Amino acid sequence: MKMRIYLAIILSCLLVSGCGTKVTRIETNETVDLSGAWNDTDSRLVAEEMIADALSHPWTSNFAGQAGRAPAVIVGTVRNFSHEHINIKTFVADMERALVNSGRVVFVASSEERGEIRQERVDQDLNASEATRNAAGQETGADFMLQGQINTIVDAEGDEQVRYYQVDLTLISLADNRKVWIGQKKIKKFVENAKVRY
């Protein structure tokens, strides 16, 4: 009897193997926290908060009143000073989309993006017909630059962690360096890691 128990223990220990992969489709706005790290929900919350905040302030109407057109914004550097490898482009893209769709802001290509555009324009100069060619020197200059950073504070003790994220975005006027809008979103999480696993 004892031997059977021992053999059962040994066998069960040896035959531990993963089950097959199971995939379940879920809504994109459903919150699923697996590791406690920055995830799509955090990115979405930041984008939503920042968009609502950016559109609720008068910098767009002030500019439109003075210049007679919607302000052109360029995305500058958004630096990741956090403890995690965060894809900043997701919430910046969300913000771009919402602000452009609001009709109150125009975005121009960032320094990373415009290289390819300019290359294409040079190619058009050589290869496109006169009627469809886009000339150089007609780009829209940006009026404001969006800059920002993500910072975190992690306090860990044993299996428990408190993770605090702070996202700061700033819109700076390229004409005179004035900061016309400052957005901030804070997220705090308490993460308890498992002490025991199977």
Next chain:
Amino acid sequence: MLLLKKTLLTVLLPVLLQACAVQQQQLNDLAERLDYASPESTLLALQATIPSQRDRGQYLLNTGLLKSITGDFEGAVRDLQSAKDILNSLQAISVSENLAAATVNETLRSYDGSPSERVLLHVLLSIDYLMLNDLDAARVEVLQAQVVMNELATADRPVGQLASAHYVAGLVYELGGELDDARISYRKALNLMALRDMTPPLSLQRSLQSINWRLGMDEGSHRYREQFFLPVGPPDPDMAEIVVIYWDGVVTSKRGTSTSVWAPQLNQIVSLALPYYPPSNYVEKPLYLSIAGGQHRTETIEDIETLAREDLGDESAAIMAMTLARMVSKYQLVDSVKDQNPGLGMVANFFTLLTEAADTRSWNMLPSTIQIARFSLPAGEHPLPYPLGAESQQAELTESKLTESKLTVGAGEKVVLFVPGVSKRIFSYTQASP
């Protein structure tokens, strides 16, 4: 039918476990050959093996390291990030693996890395990201290393506290213009080396003094100037600063020792196997770089040979307790089988002997030491001959193996050179212009 199953189990289990031991021995052989075989061929040989799921963390650490030293930094980041995820997921205590360790042997645990290895993983990732010109990602790894070191910290021993991790952190902060944080990290590196009775490299002292000067902390500069007898002054705006991170040697692999004795009182052969580190044959070989008429020499900031032994020493009480528990459980198994069938009891005793094996897994392709140097160079183009030191290696070096034969530096620039000794290559990162 039951007898057939038992017999199959009795035969197959030791065979499977011996296969694992053979694979570990092959890995140790590959690591030992790394000092004179090419890392590319070692990587191919390693990739030809199929690690078990529980050894996957160790496998990825080694493939990631080999990719780093051969310049495939993107591949290295992929492997090391996967290894990190695996190691992090294994920090919780496993019920099944503890049971297996208490009844069969320790190699049935998933490989979760030693404290120093967990920190060195972040150090290597920081270097990889720097070489990929991604300072922000390198900074992420620096912060993660600090979280791991805080988790591992104990009041009485510097378990998992690495001077090299603090030095790389200081360097990353300095490159990002965060001088306050850089100063704190350099001081932590200095304090840790003092705690371990190691002589701090001149480069570390220079880094700290330079930061103090730039922060206008004359009092601190004065104190360090007196302590280290170094001249101090403002950085020359016409010069570039070069920081060298040199990896020397290959750390010793763990070995296993096993003892089997006939215990007359128990009427059985009892066996125990324990891991150990053999005495190190490593002889420190600094890197000498002769550039622009100056001779520059690296000095050790981290002795991984010592760290590996410290980590095993810290674990030894737990390993011994588990070994004794296993001895008792195996004795009881054999005893119960013997009560039913003395012949089968002998087979069971043989089975327990064959399954007893020490856990000799480690990140065994790490360097023996991490060394650093810091010096200034006039702006311009400088030939960058690979190592003038390490005389034994000199003959093997060929121009074609260099990834960079010339170093171009601008006034006021900071350049980090990563020189893994075993791959005989030099990789560089140049600080983006402010």
